[in-house]
Amino acid sequence: MHATRSALARLVIPAAVAVLATLGAVPTTAAAVSQNAAEVCEDICVDGVRAAAHSGYDRVVFDLGAGPLPAVEATYGASPWYMTPGGEPKEILTRGSSYLFLSFKKTEAGDFSQTNPHVESFNLPTAKATQLLFTTGSILGFSPATDFGITLDGPVSRYNVFTLTQPNRVVVDIYR
Structure with a gap:
């Protein structure tokens, strides 16, 4: 049972870290896009x-x-x-x-x-x-x-x- 949990942890933990890293990157990318938006002036x-x-x-x-x-x-x-x-x-x-x-x-x-x-x-x-x-x-x-x-x-x-x-x-x- 311990070997099964250990094998499962080796698969699940890296996948969970990758998913969380991707989710964490979304707001940063959106913020970067809004900061680089072109300024708008009438003339x-x-x-x-x-x-x-x-x-x-x-x-x-x-x-x-x-x-x-x-x-x-x-x-x-x-x-x-x-x-x-x-x-x-x-x-x-x-x-x-x-x-x-x-x-x-x-x-x-x-x-x-x-x-x-x-x-x-x-x-x-x-x-x-x-x-x-x-x-x-x-x-x-x-x-x-x-x-x-x-x-x-x-x-x-x-x-x-x-x-x-x-x-x-x-x-x-x-x-x-």
Whole structure:
């Protein structure tokens, strides 16, 4: 009888372990699929930001998803204050000598908030940080927009904002 139980255990235990391992893998696989699902934005998503120093200028690049490129409005000034869509004045968190405010029209932050910090610091000669200021949805007939602030330090002679494709991105060159 003991030999029969031992033989049965050698057959049943590995099969039970395999079945339980398979059952345990199902939720993990489903979770992985949901995490890899493509983000959905009405027009185009802002996916990330990066920056680098070049000879004579700093470059800040906002990576975008697929879709039509946004129109970008830029405002340069010495004050760190900006107005929220609700009319509330707020201040950029990172201090500098000047600031560049960008509004990307017909964009959404997508998963930017989950994959990037709201304030991204850079150790560059002029560009010190970017900050996600706010996003607006398409409510009351308004198009969605995503607004950023770039903290600058030191002399700025001019800046240039333009879009590129393959991959889609907004580029900001800040000249010293």
